[in-house]
Amino acid sequence: MKSSIFAVFLFSFLFWNCSDSGDGNGEIIDDPIIGDLYFPPSQSVEWETFSIEELEWNASAEQDLFDFLDEKDTKAFIILKDGKMVVEWYFDDHTQNTSWYWASAGKTLTAFTVGLAQEDGILDIDDKTSDYLGEGWTDTPLEKENLITIWHQLTMTSGMDDVQFDCVTSDCLTYIADAGTRWAYHNGPYTLLQSVVSSASGMEWKDYFNAELRDKIGMDGFWLTTNGSNNVFFSTARSMARFGLLNLNNGKWDEETILGDADYLSEMKNTSQNLNQSYGYLWWLNGKGSYRAPSLQIEFQGELIPNAPSDTYAGLGKNDQKLFIVPSQGLVIARMGEDAGEGLLGPSSFDNELWEKLNAFIQ
Template identity: 25%
Template sequence: MFKGLSLFLLLISFTAQAETWPGEQWPIGSPISGPAVQALENYAFAPRNDTTRQGIRTDALLVIRDGQIIYERYAGPSTEQTPHLTWSISKSLMAAVLGVAYGEGRFKLDDPALKFYPALEKHPAITLGNLLNWASGLDWQEDYEYAPLKSSVVAMLYTRGHHDMAAFTAEHDAYAAPGQAFRYSSGDSNLLAATLKTMVGPTLYPDYPWTALFDPLGIRHAVWETDASGTFVASSYAYLTARDLARVGLLMARDGRWNDRQVLPRDWLAFSLKPFAAYKAHQDEAVPGGHWWLNLPAGDAASPWPDAPPDTFAALGHWGQALYVIPSEKLVIVRYADDRDGSYRHNQLLKHVLQAVRP
């Protein structure tokens, strides 16, 4: 028995040593070049007009292959030292933070959210798993600047809900039973941030994203805003450099492991990357998992990004923010942007990157 255990530990050690991991800095691999790279740059870094803000406006593009930087370029005001607003990538970051809490035994997916956030007394059947699938059943309207008057998210972030975003969300009525329908909701994400406060307690909570996730991964420049109640704005307001966000991507690409430490439990990863069963084709730009987006067919619809492998998944944010992970290609891609007109296409960028990195 002990010989078998020793062999297993030796294999784990060998695997960790054979992989490339970032220390304080990312290792630099062989840079990609050639016509396919030029085509990628022509797409991602077209001349930008800061007056009209039209077209594709990439601020940062970083490509990691097998743990090494093989492409990196910045534009606009961004540099490799700039903590960029991630918008809704923050939601996937909160999912990763919650994954650590889950591994510490602080909650179960089928726990009622009410157990950790009493303000949900009107909605006792909502579970933490429902919130992670954006399936709370709350009647939430995720409309932005194109429909501000009826927008729940605009009211939450900027007007009557901004002092206590979770409480504002909890006041919404239900339109469906929890777990029965998908409706993308920044409110669901901020309810999760409020439940985390009870899970870990008020003493640990202000530093928990750092002690649980950022510090173990060597992320040194993260900023995460809170609302006036002291709750992290999990929907929107985390800021990371492109290189720091790529560390989260590498963690996800390697099954929640960082060097020889299992930061995220494997069953948490399985839940995060499992498509929500009640999702209907074309409801959103990709298939929802547990606060991540998946490149999988849904109903009679094909994969949302047909030129990328089916194991591709992503964290996505407003105005073109994206963290793509392609485990089969050993790729992590970070794209920060200031897109305003909807002309950017995830599939097109992924296609260009894959053509640039493949022999």
């Protein structure tokens, strides 16, 4: 089984990644200054729009994009330009009010909320995780457990064995390498970030998240525990787009600053460590010289999504849940739906195929 998964990953990534572009050195690149952005009101269906004609996009490519999304079992698809709605499509029985799971695209929500908790002064990402979860939260030797910080959880560098991918109990969080020396996409340590925030705040994770993030920008949605351990976020596609718009505007919603820690925001969406250039704090990054993929210990050369603008950063989830942000073009793009064909945990060849269609449309 593991060999077949490896083959799928290897074939799909090598097939659609053959360029060696991007900065490749993990340098911090700040977002360009964003112009005037529109922010939709809360508790309202109102959302101002741009027409394709106003933007002078290629209307002749619109149907091809729609058909491609439909063929790939998409449920909802949104494009925002400078905050205004350009495309809002729903397929089958999915509607504007239907909730869908974010899968691992929701990791970006957790990364943002950890930043809020640090800004609130209730934790520091350089703190040992055991300061919040107690000694023995892993089954690693104590001296190795004490190496693991919140920062390692944010960057997927905890050093624990990721074979039992989703498990969060101490018996399956076992040592394989010192924290900070190995990058592995591992849900267990990630999920426990929410327990860290809960411990630091003295609140249930969902209550802290709702009060500090969700409700402030007019999102809907809820966290649901799946597989007995994963906390997965469900919401409408519009709420995913709202969160994308918040990040496009560097943590500020209209006139209200939600997250004002400029250093954390920059670190979150830039290369966070020297093991995977294309990973920030739970965000995937384009425009780098190499990347690593979930479930593999292989470094691939080239950009993560060659067809996408180099400054694109993204929340990428299982079965092709996608949130793309492109600061240079003022774009937020959200896709929810079924698996587009590969059954991968995050990045997939669907990303590159979608951007081929988008490039023909957005001109």
